[in-house]
Amino acid sequence: MLPFLIVGGVGLAVLLISLIVGDIFDHFEIGDGAISGTALGIAAVVFGASGVLTYTSGLDTVWAYVLAAVLAVVAYLIAVVFVKRLTKSSDGEPTSAVGLGGVTRSTVTPAGGEVSLDGPHEVERRLAYADDTIAEGVRIRVVEHSGTRVKVVAD
Known part of the structure; x- marks a missing residue:
């Protein structure tokens, strides 16, 4: 046994x-x-x-x-x-966030920050970065999507 x-x-x-x-x-x-x-x-x-x-x-x-x-x-x-x-x-095909709008939840810099997006599959905050510093609470738009991070610009 x-x-x-x-x-x-x-x-x-x-x-x-x-x-x-x-x-x-x-x-x-x-x-x-x-x-x-x-x-x-x-x-x-x-x-x-x-x-x-x-x-x-x-x-x-x-x-x-x-x-x-x-x-x-x-x-x-x-x-x-x-x-x-x-x-x-x-392992479904991930949807692209490019073109989605949203709001910054923290200051977004080239080093990083957080945003909330207005997409149908977006329920959490995402890590984001931008070429220029964007203050918290500003409306943004996603221009690039790489993995779990998104590159954003101010609207």
């Missing part, structure tokens, strides 16, 4: 790391995302839990390993499908 507990514990650690820090296998281009830390963690937890349950129910040790391995493979495949589906749905 100890191997099931060890594999399950390691799987739980991998799963927690993948959920908190991010998928640890994203940095390796293996099989176009076929290896997922989250899916491996789920598979190892299922292997450990199902192995312990089948072992304690009185089945032979060989059958406990076989059943645990089959359930772990099934859990891994299901998890990979769900992880791929979730990453595709969350």
Whole structure:
């Protein structure tokens, strides 16, 4: 029973790391995302839990390993499908903020500042910069969008 507990514990650690820090296998281009830390963690937890349950129910040790391995493979495949589906749905094409109007929420300088934009998908403040200093509370317009930052000019 100890191997099931060890594999399950390691799987739980991998799963927690993948959920908190991010998928640890994203940095390796293996099989176009076929290896997922989250899916491996789920598979190892299922292997450990199902192995312990089948072992304690009185089945032979060989059958406990076989059943645990089959359930772990099934859990891994299901998890990979769900992880791929979730990453595709969350990685939508970002909308451009160029042309949107808004208001400065702090003084915006070439070094930075904050603005609130009037777009339909804009619910938070954005980091902004400008060629010239723009005071707080001034209406602005976005002329460039780079990542999460926007370049603004006074309206």
